[in-house]
Amino acid sequence: MLATLYMSMKGISRPTIRKIAGLDAIGEAVGRATEMGRPIHFSPGIGGLGTDVTPQTLAGLSVLAHVAELAARYKATLWTTINRAEVQPLAAEIVRQSYLKAGAPEAYDEDKVIFLSTAQFAYALGVVGLMHREKVAANIMIGGFWAESLLFAEGGYLAGAIQVAGTANTHQIPFFVAACDYCLIGEEILAAGAYISRDPVQLGAIWGQDYAKFVAIALIAVGIILSLAGSDYLWKLLRGPLW
Amino acid sequence: MMEENEMSFFDKLEKVDPRLIYILVFLIVSLPLMRPLGLPISMSPMTVAFYDAVEKVNPGDVVVVSIDYSAASSPEQYPQTKAVIHHLATKGAKIIGLGFWADGTPFIDSALKDVFGKSKDHPKYGTDFVNLGWIPSQEVGMKALGGDVQGTCPKDYYGTSTATIPMMKDVKTGKDFKMVITLSSGTPGVPEWIRQIQAQYGVTFLYGVTAVGAPGMRVYFPAQAAGGLEGLAGAAEYEVLLIKYGYKGTLAPPMDSQSLSHLLVIAFIVLGNVGYVLRKHGKAK
Amino acid sequence: MITPEIAGTLIAAAFTLMVYSFFYRENKAYRFAEHVFIGLAVAHGAVISSKYVWDAALTPLITKGEMYWILPIIVGLLFTFFFSKKYFWVYRIPISIVVGTGVGLAMAGLVRSQFIDQIVQTIAPLDPKADFWSSGSHPVNALLIAIGTLGTLFFFIFTREQKGPLLYASHIGRWTMMIAFGAAFGFTVMARMSLLIGRMQFLIDPSGVAWYMIPVAILVVAAVAFMDRAKGSKP
């Protein structure tokens, strides 16, 4: 089912991704930071590369490209903080490219893409310190976040920043919703990444998953109607062997 | 959002030194430990379902107790572990202790010692309970365990060959497990056990999880998991149910701390938001 | 008389308080404790892996002469090529075996337990006599769960623009998730508090000796605070 859709992603046709409200919020946040003349902070999470949360980090980096381009266009200062050593060169390159694309390569400052620390809390404190010192006006966090989400959200709020955050780590979303102005929920960050990067592999993956979700939706809808009507036909059918 | 010149009472409150808050937290948590309030412990349906499932265990049934947590969450999960092993022992189950988290392995030994008094030197070690120690490679390890128990755990935690342990003679594959109980705080944990053992061999499956994981695990109840202990509250409720087996719980004072600390969090959320709403309202004028 | 047991408790208490000293401010004691912890964590992993390799592979190899156990050992040792610039690609052999097996396992098991069985649970037969407050099989609850699940799934449909009925459906999903996240929030608070309670139980246990360390820690922090003030530096 998914495999056939993979074929179609090979250039035969490509899906369009729906508008993701969080991305508009990012534009707004960058705009406001520019108006106030204060910097922006971005974090792609602490997921790193080469683990099961890699897709989240990659989505974060795609959004970073978007943020950097906006920042370069509006001439706002952008701070990017990194937790994993292997992400640093990637992020720096992405920011540089985006500045180039926005026609402001001279504004790119490689010291503003900083690797703080691999240790979770050391990184978190570095970020909180930076947000406080630089009085950031926009704090954007997209990627894999764990316990540090709490510290970031609090630090950003105290710095008076507009905050846009998103992660697929479900148990951290509550803190982002409670403390940030806009929150991307779960898989939304992956879709946002695909929306920006237009990477055919990512697009195809999301498309395939959508179809599978439609199957699930149809089965549940039919199943619950049958079960309310007192029939357990579908229930019995699905409980049988797969093969 | 916060202009310096119009700093109201609530703005000032927001800028209070966090160290004051920290000290308050210390006190709120410590006081009930020294002087318990003795609030009654309520009952959650998940805990009752867990208890009922263990009640159905017959003497001689093989039950796997898997320690899939690390020291970090031991304050929540170690009390669960002890209570579960105690309950299983009173039911006469044959207990297999093992674990997929490297950090958790020493807890199997401690829990056995706490419940039975001794672990390896206990006269019933090897007939009524056994500690197979750690199995690597997470989900791959679980699959291997289901396929060949003795091949995956060739020796127990103390270095004895598994094949020579009496109670392991008839435990060859996942089919020989009557019940699996995981005490888990992450990956590998509940979904992996369900995928590799519960779905494959149809064994009764129960879990004890940290409170962080609990909401997400509800989706497996009741068909895939027959019940669950949720965090410290789950453990405390379970202890209450076990009183009739002479189990001496230790969690009543901690639950009082829990009550007070929840009230503290709620009070702070309300306080913080009163200022926020007033300010927003003031600006709207 | 200081028995090893008492000494152990005191060591544990000292390190606990070294970590908590962080709440006064970031300091050397905290960083020291953190580094010790990182070292121990890796060492423990290595010890327990050594035991497994010893028991599962080396013992049958040596005592029973089961020569084929040499294979996984060699494959495992290929991990060390991670540190070679030139032969880094060799490291990819063990990693691809481990990842391929793991991914295959997860995929094979997922379809049943996290896809089909989830649908099955949502449409399971109803029980009108079930308790409304706690049972998902009460008809009203079952319908609500199905609607909420459908809404959540609709929210995560990305290749259709959200308008018309799809918009309403995804709104239902969003609100359902917010209540769920609220519950998750409450449970997380409980979990974090439990951890602290666990540490406090240890520290202030009147029958133990751990609390001896508390006055020591308070004195140290007070001394530091005094020196800070004397220097006039803000912490």
Add this chain to the structure above:
Amino acid sequence: MKLSATIRRSVPLVITFIAGLLVIGDYYFKVKAFNDFITQWMKFVNVAGSFAVIIGYVTLTRIHARRLNQRREGWYNSLALLVGMYAFFLLGVVFSEGKFTAHPTYTYWFNNLYVPLDATIFSMLAFYIVSAAYRAFRVRTAEATVLLISAVIVMLGRAPIGPAVWPTFGPITSWIMAVPNNAGMRGITIGIALGVMSMGLRVLLGRERGYLGPGA
């Protein structure tokens, strides 16, 4: 040994593909010889996978040995890390008389040093959650309001104090957990399952190579 770059690139991808396929096949083809082979294969992977720990060990040693060598700021912390790491390892493997972690001296240090450190570092979050509750969690949107209300009810319902004040907190909490929480989490679980499926497909088909390290 000279191998062409193409082979070097494709061998790991082929291995991943075959390994994945073998395991998936085990679920759908019930042939005894094949299933037995997979069981054996799992044990092999278990043993081989145990060696992965070497990487973390060597990496940490390298980083901190360098810091120590250069007498960088905080070098004594690096020394503590290395001493702790090697002493604990020697204690568990070389001096444990074949008992490894079951050796009493090892258990002693595990219980009195490792456990308190791990648990304490993690418990710091309790403080942060309270301070964030006070200073950052705001009802700025309707969604955040619903979330916080649901959170407050659950916090009261799950601790003894809630039902002691108003008995209905208990049932309301269990309803929230059994119905809306279940619905939301089930949707998310299905979504995650599909995400892992599609990620798995990409890995097996060689379209996702992050796990192979740089330059794959």
